[in-house]
Amino acid sequence: MSVTEETIPAILFLNEAVKTDLYFDLEKKYGMFDFRFAKKGKTPVEQQRDFLSYIEQNFYPATKYKLEGLYLGYSGFHPMGDGLTEELIIKYQQLQFLKVVTLCSRGIAKVCVDFLEEKYNTVVKNYDDNESYVANDVADCALYHVLEGFRKFSYQQNKLREVLHSDITRGYLRGDAEDELKFCFGHELKLLEQEKEDITYVRKEDPDLNQEIEVLKIDSEKTETPVDVLQYMYTTSPMHKKALILGYGKIGQQIAKKLKYGLSMDVSYSTRSGKKIDVEDSLLNDVKYYPWGNWDSNLSQFDAIILCLPLSQDTKHLIDESFLKNCSRHEEDNLNHLTLVNLGRGMLIDWENIPKSFIKNKIRHVGLDVFYAEPTLTKECDDLNDINSSVTPHIGSSTFEVFNRSSEFCLDLIKKVLG
Structure with a gap:
């Protein structure tokens, strides 16, 4: 594209935004683009390659759309390994027109904040949780x-769903043999079965890409060996x-x-x-x-x-x-x-x-x-294992209210900066 031709400011969304009136107002004035990193099966190098290829194809100077705003989710550029680095911005002209980078979460993940602010006067800001x-x-x-x-609670719930009998479940959880189940109060716990997962990455041919990619391989096996500490464990x-x-x-x-x-x-x-x-x-x-x-x-x-x-x-x-x-x-x-x-x-x-x-x-x-x-x-x-741990998939703040408020905050910031 010729530098003399008129460009259109554009916003790139790396995370879903709430489709409110504010979003549709921005849509009328700016080019709106969406890019998502692959959830699995790709290395950081491959994720970076996909992102850079996308911006090269979709933004100025290849097209009339000049990338001026970035809207990020909580993971930011984490899938790219080193993230959005100073070296990448210097190398790729498409990234040098950014006026605002906003993240609908706490923290700025894998973005060279100081370089963007000092070199290009880019406004870089995350969700301001003033109301906690x-x-x-x-x-x-x-x-x-x-x-x-x-x-x-979860360990006991899982066993109850399997047994479908509250008294028998408490006996099982205590470790009673099936032919010796007796009434118990329910405060004694012993690990009955633990599942061990062996997780590795393996190379696999991807017919769509016509090349090898890394994918997760999960092998599971169950054992009956109690965990030592649980021989003496009570709910407290x-x-x-x-x-x-x-x-x-x-x-x-x-x-x-x-x-x-x-x-x-x-x-x-x-x-x-x-x-x-x-x-x-x-x-x-x-x-x-x-x-x-x-x-x-x-x-x-x-x-x-x-x-x-x-x-x-x-x-x-x-x-x-x-x-x-x-x-x-x-x-x-x-x-x-x-x-x-x-x-x-x-x-x-x-x-x-x-x-x-x-x-x-x-x-x-x-x-x-x-x-x-x-x-x-x-x-x-x-x-x-099931009894000595509880895991949640990084969803501490993942509620409807936070999603909507953080999205509105980021969209409003983009509107104020881009004018």
Whole structure:
């Protein structure tokens, strides 16, 4: 296309937006384009190739549409590995006209924010959760995982759906043999069956692309071997148990409210700044401060530890073998009292170097909404099973209300910046 020809500003959506009046107003004035990264079966290199090929074919100088706005979902450019880097922007002219990059989630995932702002005066902004909708909904997710740790509702529910008899189910869950089932209260649990999944990537010929691609291969096998810690496991009440929240921004404070006043737990918090936070809400006056970095045997007082930290050099692999050993109350590093919940980033936990026995045989419960090599569950799978874990697919804030509000926020920002 000739540089003298008139161009049309365009917006590229990497995530679905709510089709409101605001969206249709933008549609009348700008070119609206949609691109989606493949959910599975492609490497980061292949994902990057697809994205770059798309912008080369659809935007100026190949067409009259000049890419000025980017609308991103929570994963941002994570599927591309290194993401939207400075090198890519310098190399591809199509990316050099961006005036606004907005993300309908918290955090800016895999975007070179400083370079865009300094070099091109690009406005880069994520969803501003002023009314704490995201924080509230993520705290709901934390509440679920903490409750799972103490009460094990999902494990019992799954067995009940299979047996279809409440009394017999309680006996099975206790580990009674089928011909020796007796009435039981229902507070004793023993792992009856665990399923181990071996997940690997294999190369497979794709007839549509006429080339090999990587796809997931999942092999499953079931065993009858009980997990050691579960031989002594009971469902317990969270009331008056101690919880430590690592990270005390909006999300951490909402979690504190729900644990303190929903589950009647004794709540402490710790911040990366190493400072106490002045909380305006008078209801939280009795939440205690725990010094950041004090990862010694004092950790053993806590029955639940909830991670809601960002990933940084200081927080990567914060939960390692040493940290977990200091959480132990018994000999042989037994952690059968501890529920560990991660709502921050997957790499906060050093899955690579924590002995498998810690997670598989010793810890009471691990609750995860984020994963080490997201979006795949690889490092975590060998260590987790139906009774010692609860997992959710990174949906802490995935509610109808947050989706609509964040979409409207991003669309409104694009409208204000592009004019």
